[in-house]
Every structure is written in C-alpha cells, then in structure tokens.
Amino acid sequence: MSAPAIQFEKVTKTYTLCQHVAGGIKTFLFHLPAAVRQLRNNKFTALDEVSFEVARGEALGVIGPNGAGKSTALALIARVLRPNAGRITVRGRVLPLLELGAGFHPELTGRENIILNGVLMGLLRREVRARLGQIIEFSELGEFIDQPVRTYSNGMLGRLGFSVVAHLDPEVLLVDEVLTVGDAAFQAKCMRRMQEFRRRGVTMVFVSHDMHAVRVICERAMWLDRGRVRMLDASQAVTASYEAALAGGQARGEVPADGQA
Amino acid sequence: MRGLQYHLDLIYELTKKELKVRYKNSALGYLWSVLNPLAMAGVFYVGLGLIIGVRVPRGEDYPFWLLLICGLFPWQWFSNSVNACTNVYIGNANLIRKVAFRREVLPLATVLNDLVHFAVSIPVIVLFLLLARHRPTLAWLYGLPLLVLAQFVMTYSLSLVTGALNLFFRDLANLVQIFLQMLFYMTPIIYSLKWSRIAAFRHWLLVNPLASLISGWQTLFLEGRFSLGMWQLAMGYSVVMLAAGMLVHRKLEGKFAEVT
Ligand SMILES: Nc1ncnc2c1ncn2[C@@H]1O[C@H](COP(=O)(O)OP(=O)(O)O)[C@@H](O)[C@H]1O
Ligand SMILES: [Mg+2]
Numbered sequence: 001m002s003a004p005a006i007q008f009e010k011v012t013k014t015y016t017l018c019q020h021v022a023g024g025i026k027t028f029l030f031h032l033p034a035a036v037r038q039l040r041n042n043k044f045t046a047l048d049e050v051s052f053e054v055a056r057g058e059a060l061g062v063i064g065p066n067g068a069g070k071s072t073a074l075a076l077i078a079r080v081l082r083p084n085a086g087r088i089t090v091r092g093r094v095l096p097l098l099e100l101g102a103g104f105h106p107e108l109t110g111r112e113n114i115i116l117n118g119v120l121m122g123l124l125r126r127e128v129r130a131r132l133g134q135i136i137e138f139s140e141l142g143e144f145i146d147q148p149v150r151t152y153s154n155g156m157l158g159r160l161g162f163s164v165v166a167h168l169d170p171e172v173l174l175v176d177e178v179l180t181v182g183d184a185a186f187q188a189k190c191m192r193r194m195q196e197f198r199r200r201g202v203t204m205v206f207v208s209h210d211m212h213a214v215r216v217i218c219e220r221a222m223w224l225d226r227g228r229v230r231m232l233d234a235s236q237a238v239t240a241s242y243e244a245a246l247a248g249g250q251a252r253g254e255v256p257a258d259g260q261a
Numbered sequence: 262m263r264g265l266q267y268h269l270d271l272i273y274e275l276t277k278k279e280l281k282v283r284y285k286n287s288a289l290g291y292l293w294s295v296l297n298p299l300a301m302a303g304v305f306y307v308g309l310g311l312i313i314g315v316r317v318p319r320g321e322d323y324p325f326w327l328l329l330i331c332g333l334f335p336w337q338w339f340s341n342s343v344n345a346c347t348n349v350y351i352g353n354a355n356l357i358r359k360v361a362f363r364r365e366v367l368p369l370a371t372v373l374n375d376l377v378h379f380a381v382s383i384p385v386i387v388l389f390l391l392l393a394r395h396r397p398t399l400a401w402l403y404g405l406p407l408l409v410l411a412q413f414v415m416t417y418s419l420s421l422v423t424g425a426l427n428l429f430f431r432d433l434a435n436l437v438q439i440f441l442q443m444l445f446y447m448t449p450i451i452y453s454l455k456w457s458r459i460a461a462f463r464h465w466l467l468v469n470p471l472a473s474l475i476s477g478w479q480t481l482f483l484e485g486r487f488s489l490g491m492w493q494l495a496m497g498y499s500v501v502m503l504a505a506g507m508l509v510h511r512k513l514e515g516k517f518a519e520v521t
Contacts, residue, residue: 015519028430079361080518094361102355105278107285116274120362124263125270 003091005172005203006054006077011086013047013072046072048227049086056091059204061218061235063211063242068224070207074174077205092171092203095121099178101157106150110141110160113149117164131167139163155186162193173197176207191216211239268363275370280377294378295385298333305329305451318456323483327393331482332450332475334386335408338379339416339471340441342372346420347427347437354521364514368420376413386482398485407492408477414499415470418506425513428520448472453479470498 028035046069054060062070075081078094103120104113114135118128136145139159149157165173179190194217197204208214214221214235221238223231231238284293309315310325317325346368350357353367383405387397427433448471454463466472473494480488 026432075358075518078359080358082515096359098355098359102359105282107282108278112278112281116278119267119271119274120356120360122267122362124267125274 002056004053004089005056005058005091006052006060006205007087007089008050008052008073008076009087009089010049010051011047011076011083011088012045012049013069013076013081014043014045014084017042017044045227047076047083050224050227050229051086052222052229052232054203054205056203057201058220059198059206059218061214061221061238062205062207062224063209063214063221063239064224064230067226069227070224071176073224074176074205074207077172078174090172093122093169094172094174095165095168095170096174096176097165097178098161099176100154100161101149101152104149104157104160107148109148110139110145110152111136113160114164118168121164121168123168135163135167138166155183158186158190162190166193166197170197170202172203172205174205177209179208179210179213211243214239268366271362271366272369272373275366276373276377279370279374283374294337295382298330298337298382299385301337302326302329302333309451321453321455323395324393327389327395328453328479328483329451330386330389331479332448334379334382335412335475335478336445336448336450338375339412340445341378342375342416343419343423343437343441344434345371345375347423347434349420350424350428350517350521351431357521358518364517365421365510368424369417372413372417372420375416376409379409390482395483395485400481400485400487404477404481404487404492407487408474408481408495411477411492411495411499412474414503415474415495418499418502421506421510425510425517428517429513444469444471448475449479450475467494470495470502473498 050069050073052060062073064070072081074096076083076088077090078096079090103117105116108116111132114132115125115128118131119125139145139162141156141160144152144156149160152160175194179187179194191213194204194206194213198217204217206214206217218235220233221231221235222229223238223242231241289296306326306329315325317323317328349367349371350364356362357364390396423433423437427437447466447469449466454466454472454476457463457466467476473491477488477491477495480486480491
C-alpha cells in the first residue's frame with residue numbers, strides 16, 4: 001500500500017470570533033478593551049483533535065449537521081486554512097469543485113472563464129490552452145461557450161465547472177455540498193461525473209447531506225459532530241447510524257437540506 | 262522555474278480579466294479612463310482658474326490647465342488602484358475561501374490594469390502638451406519608465422495594506438476614500454511645489470510620499486526634465502512602503518480565508 005493521500009493527525013482548528021472587529025473600526029475603537037479581550041479569549045473550536053486518513057484513490061464521505069466542521073476540514077486539506085495544532089499531510093494536487101458559478105466571472109465568456117479558472121487552479125496558460133478543446137467538448141456547451149457566463153443556466157454553469165475541474169488532473173478532489181443545486185436530471189449527471197472521477201483513481205473527499213449519494217460514491221464515511229469524529233467506518237454503516245440518530249432527534253442539527261433521510 | 266512561470270501566467274490572466282471586465286458594459290469603453298481626469302481638470306480649471314482666478318506664478322512657463330492635466334492622470338491611476346484594491350479581497354471571497362493561490366496576485370493585477378489605462382492615456386497628455394506648445398523630450402525615454410516604476414511600487418504597497426486590513430475592518434473602504442481626498446489636496450496636483458516661496462513648507466509637503474512622485478511627473482511633463490532628486494525620494498518611499506506592506510500582508514494573509 002502506498003502512503004495515504006490525506007493524513008490528519010490530531011488536527012485542531014480554532015476560529016477567533018471577532019464580532020467587534022467585524023462590526024467595523026468604530027465598534028472596535030469604542031470597545032477597545034473589550035474587543036482586545038474578545039480577540040484573545042473568544043475562540044471557537046471547529047475541529048478538535050481530528051484524526052483520519054484517506055488512501056490514494058479512495059473516496060471519503062463527510063457527513064454531520066451544519067456547523068460540525070466539514071467545510072473547515074476541506075479548507076485545511078486545500079491549505080487555505082492552517083491548523084492550530086496537529087499535523088496535516090496531503091500528497092498530490094488538490095482541487096476544489098467550486099459551487100455553481102463561483103470562480104467564474106459573469107461578464108467573461110465560457111472560454112475566457114475556462115482559461116482564468118484553469119490558471120487560478122494551478123495550471124500554466126499553455127497547459128490550459130492545450131486542454132481547451134477537450135474541456136469545451138466535454139462541457140457540451142457548443143456555441144454558448146463564447147457567450148458571457150451570466151447568460152448561462154444553472155445546468156450550463158455546472159457543466160462548465162465540472163469540465164474545467166475534470167481536465168485539470170486533480171489527484172485529490174474536494175466536493176463541498178455542491179451537487180445539491182439543479183434539477184434531478186442535472187444531479188443524476190453530476191453523480192455520473194463523480195463516478196468517472198472515481199474510476200480514474202482520483203482521491204475524493206465528499207461532503208454531502210445526501211446520504212444516498214454518500215453511499216453510492218464513497219467506501220468510507222466520517223461523521224463529524226461539533227468538531228469531533230463521531231464515527232468513521234464503511235459508508236453504509238455510518239450513514240445508517242447518522243440517519244437513525246436524525247430520526248431519533250439527537251444529531252443536534254436541523255433536517256438535512258435535501259437528504260433522503 | 263515552474264513557480265515563476267506560473268505566477269507570471271496567473272498575473273497575466275488576472276490583469277487581462279480586469280481589463281476586459283472593467284468597461285465591458287459601457288458604450289464608451291475605456292475612453293472613461295481618459296474622460297475622468299479630463300473632467301476633473303475641467304472642473305478645477307473652471308472653479309480655481311476662472312472663478313477664483315488662480316494664476317500660474319511668473320516665471321513658470323505653462324498654463325494652469327496643463328498643470329492640472331499633468332498631475333491628474335497619475336493621480337487617477339493611484340487613487341483608482343488604491344480604491345479598487347481595498348475591496349479586491351472581499352470581492353474575491355469565494356475564491357479565497359476555496360483555492361490556495363498567492364493572494365498578492367489580486368491587487369497586483371488591479372494595479373497593473375490601472376497602469377495600462379495610464380499608459381494608453383499618455384498620448385492624450387502629449388496632445389495637450391502640444392496644444393500648449395510643449396513637447397516630449399529625450400528625458401521622457403528614461404523618465405517615464407522610472408516614474409512608472411516608482412508609482413507602481415508605491416501604489417501596490419499601499420494597496421497590499423488596505424486590501425488586507427479591509428477584511429478585518431469592513432468599513433475601512435470609507436476611511437480610505439476620505440484619506441484619499443485629503444491626500445489629494447496635500448499633493449501637488451492642483452498646484453506645484455515650486456509655487457510656494459517658503460522652503461520649509463515645501464519640505465513639509467514632501468513628507469507625503471505622493472508629493473515627490475507627482476512632482477516628478479510635473480517636472481517631466483511641464484519642463485521636459487527628469488528630476489533625479491524627486492525620483493530618488495519617491496523611490497525611497499516606495500521601497501520602504503513595499504517592505505512594510507509585504508510585512509503586514511504576510512502577517513495577515515494566513516487569516517484571509519477565515520475572515521472573508
Ligand atoms: N470563518 C469563520 N470564523 C468563525 N467561525 C467559523 C468560521 N467558519 C466556520 N466557523 C464556525 O465553525 C464551525 C464549523 O463550521 P463549518 O466547518 O463551516 O461547518 P460545516 O461545513 O460542517 O457546516 C461552525 O460553528 C461555524 O460557525
Ligand atoms: Mg459547510
């Protein structure tokens with residue numbers, strides 16, 4: 001077995017809650033002592049000594065109520081956030097699958113957005129241009145590719161986003177609740193695309209409230225609850241326990257947005 | 262090696278995007294970048310020149326409106342960039358929260374975008390110089406790039422700080438606007454350092470880094486002369502500001518994704 005693609009060893013991430021600062025300079029200055037005290041003490045632990053591994057080519061589902069720390073975990077993998085304690089090892093090119101349209105500029109055309117997005121995600125210009133034909137073909141956008149993205153429907157935006165990420169050769173793909181938009185047909189298409197990634201051996205961390213999707217896509221799942229790992233096992237078992245807990249009303253979250261539960 | 266090529270590519274694409282996007286929906290296109298300073302020059306010419314009767318002192322060889330034009334174009338670059346960069350991180354929050362690219366490329370591309378607009382408006386400055394029977398000189402050959410360099414570094418350095426701080430103090434953008442307005446009058450744009458007969462006053466004005474810079478532009482455009490002293494001063498300020506700006510940015514950038 002090769003080294004795991006992602007390793008979390010007792011990773012802790014705390015956020016500083018700074019309402020006084022967020023409230024603007026005036027609030028900050030008028031409440032200076034309180035604000036400074038708050039900056040020092042008012043920490044919120046979003047992840048608390050979380051440990052897990054994802055093997056190369058594996059898909060790990062991450063589930064849990066809102067505020068459990070799922071997005072925080074993904075941001076740590078993407079190296080957008082730094083942990084306060086613990087160690088994170090990620091091997092390979094990490095790419096996020098962005099929400100619909102995020103990362104695209106509405107005024108630019110599909111083609112211009114592909115190039116900008118590709119470069120933002122770590123490719124050289126010539127590398128993106130070499131793949132441009134494939135990406136456009138994959139997106140099935142036809143002549144719309146030269147229209148501004150603001151004229152696209154959700155389905156078209158999704159196709160464009162997928163095509164870009166699919167052709168950037170991610171080794172680790174991060175998916176954070178992005179498949180919950182669009183109609184049923186669009187979601188079905190997304191599921192097929194996700195499984196294509198799987199077949200290509202892409203390591204995946206898949207955050208979703210859709211237990212069915214987690215079971216289909218992921219071998220294993222991790223249930224996060226208020227910053228702690230509540231369960232880490234085969235996805236069948238974890239989603240079943242989570243659903244049972246939800247039904248019993250002890251998951252402490254609200255009902256999943258679009259769950260099959 | 263790939264790192265350098267990659268960042269050049271990234272900056273190139275982001276700047277291209279800024280150029281495309283800024284005037285995409287306006288019929289006049291980037292004529293605006295020329296019309297804006299000209300309109301300001303018109304307002305000051307009417308207000309100060311015609312109504313109040315400000316005159317260029319004896320011994321200075323240019324009309325008042327020409328002085329206005331020579332200062333307002335570089336000022337436009339500076340203030341547009343600082344204003345835009347103050348919001349550049351907030352405006353790209355969704356990217357910053359998800360993708361780990363070097364954050365500085367965003368303000369860098371914005372300042373480059375305004376630099377391009379400044380560059381394409383230089384022929385307009387030349388046109389007005391010719392109207393007043395002035396003309397470009399050989400000193401422009403090195404004066405232009407050197408002053409552009411100083412202004413670029415100065416503008417970028419300030420932008421690094423305002424952009425980063427604005428994430429932590431969301432109303433900084435308003436303060437920056439007020440600050441820029443005050444800075445405008447403390448900078449020799451609607452007047453020249455030479456107009457003041459009190460040397461001490463000139464020295465105090467030069468505490469403002471922008472004063473040396475715009476003064477350099479005025480000397481180049483109006484007298485056809487490159488003022489080494491003013492450029493050295495401006496460049497000195499720029500280097501110090503760059504070091505400070507990078508330091509502040511380095512300290513804060515790790516938290517960007519948390520506060521956007
Ligand atoms: N930038 C932030 N600043 C302060 N608190 C945050 C920030 N991001 C998330 N949190 C808090 O951390 C906890 C975990 O958030 P998140 O990882 O987004 O949860 P999830 O994605 O599971 O819904 C939440 O309670 C949230 O309020
Ligand atoms: Mg989340």
